[in-house]
Amino acid sequence: MRSWGGAFAGLLIVASTLTTAPVALGQSVDELPSVEAVDPANEPYPLPDPPPPLTDEQRLPVLDLSDIEGLWPEDIVEIVPGKTDPVSPTDAVAGEEPLLDEGGANLDAFGFGPDDTNHIALVYPSDVNELKANGEWKDIAITLTPTADGWTWADVETTTTFPAKLSTGSPVSFATAKGTLTMAPADAVSTEAQLSGLTLTYPGASGGGDLLYTPLLGGVQEQIVLTAPPVSPTFSFALTTTGLTLAPNAFGGIDVLAGTDVVARLPAPVAYDAAPEPVSSTGTYLLTETAPGAYTLDIQIDRAYLAGAAYPVTIDPTWNDVSSRDTYTSSANPSTEYESNTLLQVDQGKRIYLDFQTANIHRAERLVYDATLFLYPTGSGGVTGGIDAKRVVDPWPTPVGTLNWNNQPNVGAIQDTKNTADGNGWWSWNVTNLYQRYIDTTDIWNTHWSDRGVALAASNPKTFHAVEHSLANSEPALYVTFNDLPQRPTADTPAGGYVTESESFTLKIQSGAANWPGDNNQDEVLVAFQISDQNTGDPTVDYAGTHKIYQSPYDDKISHSVPAGVLRDGQTYWWRAVSLDVCNSQTQAVCSLTDGAGTQRQPNGTTPRQVTVALRHFGHDDRWAMWSHDVGNGASLEVNQANGNLYLDVPLDPTPRRSVTSASPWPTTPNRPPTTACPRAGRWRSGRARAAPSSPSRS
Numbered sequence: 001m002r003s004w005g006g007a008f009a010g011l012l013i014v015a016s017t018l019t020t021a022p023v024a025l026g027q028s029v030d031e032l033p034s035v036e037a038v039d040p041a042n043e044p045y046p047l048p049d050p051p052p053p054l055t056d057e058q059r060l061p062v063l064d065l066s067d068i069e070g071l072w073p074e075d076i077v078e079i080v081p082g083k084t085d086p087v088s089p090t091d092a093v094a095g096e097e098p099l100l101d102e103g104g105a106n107l108d109a110f111g112f113g114p115d116d117t118n119h120i121a122l123v124y125p126s127d128v129n130e131l132k133a134n135g136e137w138k139d140i141a142i143t144l145t146p147t148a149d150g151w152t153w154a155d156v157e158t159t160t161t162f163p164a165k166l167s168t169g170s171p172v173s174f175a176t177a178k179g180t181l182t183m184a185p186a187d188a189v190s191t192e193a194q195l196s197g198l199t200l201t202y203p204g205a206s207g208g209g210d211l212l213y214t215p216l217l218g219g220v221q222e223q224i225v226l227t228a229p230p231v232s233p234t235f236s237f238a239l240t241t242t243g244l245t246l247a248p249n250a251f252g253g254i255d256v257l258a259g260t261d262v263v264a265r266l267p268a269p270v271a272y273d274a275a276p277e278p279v280s281s282t283g284t285y286l287l288t289e290t291a292p293g294a295y296t297l298d299i300q301i302d303r304a305y306l307a308g309a310a311y312p313v314t315i316d317p318t319w320n321d322v323s324s325r326d327t328y329t330s331s332a333n334p335s336t337e338y339e340s341n342t343l344l345q346v347d348q349g350k351r352i353y354l355d356f357q358t359a360n361i362h363r364a365e366r367l368v369y370d371a372t373l374f375l376y377p378t379g380s381g382g383v384t385g386g387i388d389a390k391r392v393v394d395p396w397p398t399p400v401g402t403l404n405w406n407n408q409p410n411v412g413a414i415q416d417t418k419n420t421a422d423g424n425g426w427w428s429w430n431v432t433n434l435y436q437r438y439i440d441t442t443d444i445w446n447t448h449w450s451d452r453g454v455a456l457a458a459s460n461p462k463t464f465h466a467v468e469h470s471l472a473n474s475e476p477a478l479y480v481t482f483n484d485l486p487q488r489p490t491a492d493t494p495a496g497g498y499v500t501e502s503e504s505f506t507l508k509i510q511s512g513a514a515n516w517p518g519d520n521n522q523d524e525v526l527v528a529f530q531i532s533d534q535n536t537g538d539p540t541v542d543y544a545g546t547h548k549i550y551q552s553p554y555d556d557k558i559s560h561s562v563p564a565g566v567l568r569d570g571q572t573y574w575w576r577a578v579s580l581d582v583c584n585s586q587t588q589a590v591c592s593l594t595d596g597a598g599t600q601r602q603p604n605g606t607t608p609r610q611v612t613v614a615l616r617h618f619g620h621d622d623r624w625a626m627w628s629h630d631v632g633n634g635a636s637l638e639v640n641q642a643n644g645n646l647y648l649d650v651p652l653d654p655t656p657r658r659s660v661t662s663a664s665p666w667p668t669t670p671n672r673p674p675t676t677a678c679p680r681a682g683r684w685r686s687g688r689a690r691a692a693p694s695s696p697s698r699s
Contacts, residue, residue, distance in 0.1 A: 051627055065563060070553025071526065071588060078592040079583050080369035081112035081119035082481035087422040089122055089374050089477040096120055103137030104360040105129055112481075113584045118521045123356045123478040126324035126467045127217060142198060142215050150193070151200065153215035158264070160220050160319075162213055165190045166202045168238050172213065174220075174319060178258035179243025185211065186236035186296065199470060207235045209315075214470040218324070219264075221342060221470055224299075224315040226306075233303040235315065239295040246287060246295055251402055252336035254285055254297070265401050267340040268333075269299045269317040273309035276379045278463045280345060281305035282333045283315065316342050324467040325355035325396065325453070326476050327403055334405035342468045343378065344476075346387055347461040351411075353403060355396060355453035356478045358435065362451070363484060363520070364442045368596035370481045371435035373454060375427045375464040376474040382420035385459045389415045389429035392452040411455045427464070429454075435480060436596030446597040483591045484520040488604035489527050489577040492558075496609040501616060503564035509577045509606070511558050517604070523581035523591065526554035531562070532608070535574040539602045542574070549573060554580055554590075569615040574608035 065072075086092035093108075097116045102109035105127040110120040129137040144151040149170070150163040157177075163170040171184035185206040194201045198214055205211040209226040224235055239246065241256075244263065249255045252268030269283035286298040299317060306313065327339040331349035338344075344352045354373070373389060394409035416429040431454055438451035465474040489509040494500070507529045509515070517525045529552040532542040541547065549567065552560040567573060580603050583591040593601040626647075628638040638647040 048629065068553060068563075070528075070555035070557075071590075072553045073528075073551055076554070076580075077587070077589045078594075079589040080481060080592050081117070081483065081583050082370055082479075084370075086372065086479060087424050087428070088426040089479060090473070091424070092372070092374075092479040093120060093122060100136035100138060103129055105131075105137070106357055107360055108137075114586050115522070115524075117523050117583070119481055119483055119583070121361055121480045121482070123358055123361070123480060124467065125326040125354055125356055125476055140217055142217065144195070144198060144200075144215065151195075153220070155215070155218060157218070160215065162193065162200050165192050166205055166211070167191070171238070171240075174264070176244075176258075176263050178261070178263055179241060181242075181244055181246075181256060181264075182240045183237055183297075186238045206237075207232060209235075216468055216470075219340070219468070220319045221468055222317055222319060223342075224317075226313045226315070227311055229306050229309075229311075233301045233306055235299040235301075237297045237299070239297055241293045241295070246289075246297075248285065248287055250335065251404055252282070252284070252333065253401070254287060262399070264319060265340065266297075266317055266319060267338065267401070268336045269301070269315055270338065270341055270343075271301050271305065271309070271313055271315045272343060272463075273311065273313050275310040276381060277461050278343065278345075278378055279305075279309065280343075280463075281309075282330065282336055325357065325400065326353070326466050328352045329403065329405040329408045331405050337402055337404045339401045339403060340468060342466050342470070344375070344464045344466050345461065346456050346458045346464075348459050350461075351408065352456040352464070353392065353396070353408065353453060354455075354476055355392075356476075358439060358451055358478070358480070361480060361482065362439050362441050364440070365444060365485065365601075366440050367483045367485070367592070367594075367601060368432060368436040368439050368480060369483065369592065370479065371430070371432045371596065372479040373429040373431050374477045374479065375456075376425065376471075376476075377421060377427060378463045378465065380421065380425070383458055383460050383462050384419075386417040386419040387427070387429075387456050387458040387462060388417050389431055389434075390455045390457060391415060391434050391449065392455050395450075395452060409452060409455075411457070415454070429456075431478075432596035433598075435478075439480070439482065440595070445595060445599045445601060483523075483581070483583070485591075485593075485601065485604050486519040486523070486525040486579040486581045487517040489517050489579055489606055490515050491577060491606040491609060494609065494611055498609070498611045499614050500611060501614055503567065503613070503615060504561055505611075506559050506561045507552075507575055507577070508559040516558075517579040519581050521581065523583065524585050525579050525581055526556060526590070527558070527577055527579050528552050528554040529560045529562075529575060529577050530605070531567070531573050531575045533571065533573055535608050535610070539576075539605065540600075542608070543576070543578075543602070543605075567613045569613055572610060572612045574610055576605040576608045578603040578605035 083092055093110045096110040096112060099109040099111050099116065099118055102118050107121045107123045108129070109118060111117055112119040128140060130140045132138055142153070144153055150161060153160045159175045161173040163172070166172070166184060167188050167190045168184045168186070171182040174181045188205050191202040191205045194203065200213045202211040206224050207230050209224045209230065212223045212225060214221040243258065245257045247255050247257060254266040255262045256264040269285065271281045271283060272278040281302050283299055283301040286300060288296045290296055299315065301315060325339065326344060327337065327341070328344050328346065329338070329351050330336065346352045391412035392409050393412045396409055397403050397407045415431045415434045418427055418429055421427045434454065437446055437449040440446065441448060465471060467475045469475065492508040492510045494505065494507070509527065517527065519525050530543050530548060531550040532547050533549050534542055534547055536542055550562065580590045583589055593603065595601060626638050626640055628636055631637050634651040636649045638649070639645070640647070
């Protein structure tokens with residue numbers, strides 16, 4: 001016998017699996033909760049999680065640039081011409097070729113490297129060269145020409161005659177275009193000259209001391225050398241003039257006048273002893289006119305100084321028709337000028353001034369790599385507290401030969417401090433920052449300062465040779481190395497506002513030797529092309545860091561094709577061509593872009609031109625990161641994440657998926673139109689910006 005209760009219970013169990021709520025006994029079907037039918041064909045497709053965002057590096061293709069020849073930015077080696085830390089003027093230019101046609105009256109020019117390009121100068125506070133007929137600057141030759149009764153020396157302004165025997169009857173004679181002056185010790189007896197090199201010595205001719213004459217550029221050095229304390233501290237000379245007059249000046253010296261014009265000067269006499277650090281004493285002149293054109297000149301030196309000095313003592317009254325601008329000032333003699341002295345002294349209350357007159361190497365935007373001041377000392381030993389090299393801020397007083405403690409120009413910040421000499425005896429100071437601002441005549445990269453020379457200050461004494469010193473090649477010198485960046489190229493194509501539909505296009509500068517960038521130093525010039533993503537007008541920003549999108553290697557070609565894949569579609573860029581000069585043609589090392597003030601320069605470049613990339617947005621590109629997904633029915637969707645290119649791949653397959661027996665030859669899907677037959681398989685592609693035609697294969 002069947003149990004209906006059990007059967008009914010089974011029915012309830014089945015129902016419970018079909019409804020969301022239990023059905024009570026006797027409840028009608030219409031009263032049951034409704035159930036929505038699910039159509040798998042039209043069910044919304046679940047989207048996958050989006051891929052992680054790409055980095056900027058991943059958005060760019062991997063480029064192989066190994067086949068492009070030239071000097072790539074990462075391969076550039078910068079050098080500076082000339083020696084690093086030379087220890088003397090001679091050492092600074094050792095092995096370098098003199099450039100005689102590039103020199104000047106007060107400078108020697110030297111070539112650098114295998115091509116002897118013009119990058120080095122030694123500058124002096126006075127003229128050392130003369131221009132020859134062939135256009136070359138050569139040393140002014142100092143020669144004593146023998147005569148029947150002595151020797152002569154002719155410089156630019158004066159001819160000096162030295163007698164074989166010195167007396168008041170046969171004096172030393174100075175002849176200028178405007179007149180003549182003669183000079184001899186008042187107590188001189190006939191003293192025969194002794195010649196050693198360029199120095200003539202008349203033994204015992206003045207107050208028991210030897211009288212020495214040495215021809216100099218722009219004058220004659222006259223010295224009284226005492227080997228023991230003299231009987232009298234006064235040394236008298238008899239002078240005669242023709243066409244000239246003599247008069248004391250306000251600076252402790254004697255002016256030689258032609259009317260009111262100063263044609264020469266006898267600077268104040270200064271005595272120096274033979275101590276390791278020479279002790280000096282400034283003397284005085286007493287000028288007495290005894291008759292028209294006849295004078296007695298007494299040189300007076302402090303008696304106490306002469307009594308305590310270390311001998312020999314040298315008294316330095318020098319004839320000068322051209323004073324150099326190397327001097328010192330002394331608070332002990334505030335109105336005395338020392339511009340023609342043979343020595344330069346620094347101490348508490350004494351300051352050295354040097355004007356190298358570098359106008360011949362001044363140039364707009366010139367880079368100075370090194371400027372070293374050299375001075376040769378009278379003795380070894382350092383200076384406690386050091387000697388400071390400072391900028392001279394104010395103009396020097398004029399005319400030449402008038403600078404003293406009272407009118408000395410103010411000085412500025414310390415540029416360098418030295419406590420001792422270099423290895424071979426010379427003292428040197430690094431004044432590169434100072435002369436960078438002097439020599440570059442613009443304010444483009446650094447503040448330009450008027451060139452007023454350099455001053456030395458110290459709290460303890462030190463003595464150096466001046467230009468007038470008779471020791472050969474011991475004069476003050478300024479060693480300078482420099483460079484001028486090559487001219488900017490001249491852009492050719494593409495013109496500004498150009499729109500390219502190609503990933504690779506060519507940048508070009510104008511051809512022809514006349515259009516290739518020139519270089520003032522005769523260096524080899526290379527050119528590169530740069531692309532930036534902005535144009536603010538500041539190349540230090542636009543073509544640096546992340547804004548410099550691409551740079552070609554430096555080479556000697558007039559064009560460069562930008563590799564495909566470097567630039568992004570839809571972006572606007574700016575391009576320019578820049579030039580650099582090669583300081584060493586053998587190693588292809590380029591001249592440094594860092595100047596003497598530490599400023600990083602930019603290469604000269606063309607005015608930036610705008611170019612926009614607008615590519616055709618078709619197809620798959622294996623070089624770029626592609627996002628892809630299967631969207632069903634064999635179709636796939638890909639997106640180029642770098643340029644937004646949408647790529648839809650839809651198969652048009654004529655082969656049926658399965659056999660059916662319905663009236664339609666092809667199965668149908670609710671809510672979808674039936675497809676139609678196609679004679680061959682194909683794909684349809686869609687671009688973001690514009691529609692694309694069908695194509696049988698990917699490209």
